[in-house]
Amino acid sequence: MASTKSQARAAILAVRRSLSEQTQERESTLLARHLAALIRPGTTVCAHIPVGSEPGSLAIVDDIAGRAGSVLLPVARESDDGTPLPLQWGRYVPGKLVAAPYGLREPEPPWLPPETVATADVVLVPALAVDRAGSRLGRGAGxxxxxxxxxxxxxxxxxxxxxxxxxxxxxxxxxxxxxTHALTPGRGLVTLASRR
Structure with a gap:
């Protein structure tokens, strides 16, 4: 893995951009199978709608919504000075997403405050990479x-x-x-040696 976060991001994004649509669809199908075994009725799940070549799909979020008690999606906004704010959350209703900043799709208002994430049993986090100690590499916005x-x-x-x-x-x-965990298409749910 590259020695700095910016080098690692660039390398991973280059590989993701090179993936065929068939590879992305196959991996998405495998992720859906693993999540189907993980998500129980009544579970509150914080999920996300993948952007570009991120692993996953809208179909996976629809499937989670059919299994879980509640699915919350992130709402990303910045303060007036451009500082990223903690994520707000919107309740996911299939077919009811709107365009949002950063190329995202999100639920329509009203939105729930950042502290709502504390109600989740499962939080699915987009990542470019994660290591066995639980360190996550995101896109860097914060x-x-x-x-x-x-x-x-x-x-x-x-x-x-x-x-x-x-x-x-x-x-x-x-x-x-x-x-606490990684979810990959081939390995499924992997427990990490998290510092939490």
Missing amino acids: FYDRTLALVNPAALVIAVVRDDELVDHLPSEPHDVPM
Whole structure:
């Protein structure tokens, strides 16, 4: 893995952009199978709608919504000075998403405050990579870093990555909130040696 976060991001994004549509669909199908075994009725899940070549699909979120008690999606906004704010949350209703900043899709208002993440049993976190100690490499904006400190300590905090994006070591910083698990297409749910 590259020695700096910016080098690692560039390398991973280059690989993701090179993936065929068939590979992305196959991996998405495998992720859906693993999540079907994980999500129980009554579970509250914080999920996300993948953007571009991120692992997963809208169909996976629809499937989770059919299994879970509640699905919450992130709402990313910045303060007036451009500082990323902790994520707000919107209740997912299939077919009711709107365009949002950063190329995202999100539920329509009303939105729930950042502290709502503490109600989740499972938090699915987009990631470019995660290491075996739970360090996650995100895109660098800081929305999740500002939010994950609010998660219930008993929740599963799962980085959703491709198989080769689960690595031995990543550079990390003190503010990085560790993941408890990784979810990959080929390996399924992998327990990490999290510092949580």
